[in-house]
Amino acid sequence: MSSKPLRLIGQDEGDVAPVSAALQDAIARIADLKFEARARRFTAVFTRYRWEKPAGKGERIRSGLQIGSVTSVKAQRLRKGAPDAFVSLLSLTFEPAGGAEDPSGTLVFTFAGGGALKVEVECVDLVLADVSAPWKASARPDHESEGAP
Numbered sequence: 035m036s037s038k039p040l041r042l043i044g045q046d047e048g049d050v051a052p053v054s055a056a057l058q059d060a061i062a063r064i065a066d067l068k069f070e071a072r073a074r075r076f077t078a079v080f081t082r083y084r085w086e087k088p089a090g091k092g093e094r095i096r097s098g099l100q101i102g103s104v105t106s107v108k109a110q111r112l113r114k115g116a117p118d119a120f121v122s123l124l125s126l127t128f129e130p131a132g133g134a135e136d137p138s139g140t141l142v143f144t145f146a147g148g149g150a151l152k153v154e155v156e157c158v159d160l161v162l163a164d165v166s167a168p169w170k171a172s173a174r175p176d177h178e179s180e181g182a183p
Contacts, residue, residue, distance in 0.1 A: 039164035040086060040097070046158050047128045050141070053099075053162050054126035059083050059175040060097070065117035067151065069107040076101040076153050080123065083175055084168060092174045096166035101141060102159035111149040122146040128158060 042053050060082035067078045077100050084093045113119040124146055130139040137157035144150050 040084075040095075040162070041164070042162045044158050044160040044162075046137070047130065047139075049158060049160075050126060050128040053160060055085060056162060057082055057097070057099070057123050057126060058085065060123045061120050062123070063117065064113060064119050064121065067112075067121075069104065069153075074102065074104050076104045076107055079165075083171060092171035093168040094171045095164050095168040098163055098165045100161045101153055101155065103156040104153055105156060106154045108152045108154075109150075110152070111147070112145070112151065121149055 040056060042049075042056060044050055044053050057080060060080035062078055062080045066080075067076075069076050077098065080097050080099065081094055082097050084095055087093055112121065122145060124144045127142045127144070128139055129142060130136065132138065138155060139158075141153040141155060141158070141160075142150060143153070
């Protein structure tokens with residue numbers, strides 16, 4: 035198994051899409067999604083599918099995401115009272131707050147089942163880094179069969 039860790043840095047709106055692609059179908063416990071208001075930082079630990087690997091037997095790996103310059107975090111339809119509940123990430127997008135000169139906006143985590151997390155930021159400031167050794171995935175995520183009878 036390849037053990038070259040992934041490390042992505044996001045500093046503007048265009049950098050969010052590659053991070054979203056790397057995190058597609060990642061799984062996290064609610065307890066591993068944390069907002070540190072005093073530090074103005076949001077952190078999350080995900081188990082992600084390694085989409086960047088060539089075709090073949092897939093792998094999963096633990097990855098940490100850190101977002102800086104955070105002003106607030108709002109959860110929608112997430113089971114905050116169930117810290118051991120899991121969420122599956124569909125996408126991460128950036129919604130700009132103002133015009134081209136305004137770097138602030140909202141990073142939106144969209145989860146399977148209709149849940150969302152909105153992280154308001156002064157600017158895009160994120161780092162995604164693998165933090166474990168990879169292991170064989172039991173299956174490759176398959177969106178074609180989701181929702182099929």
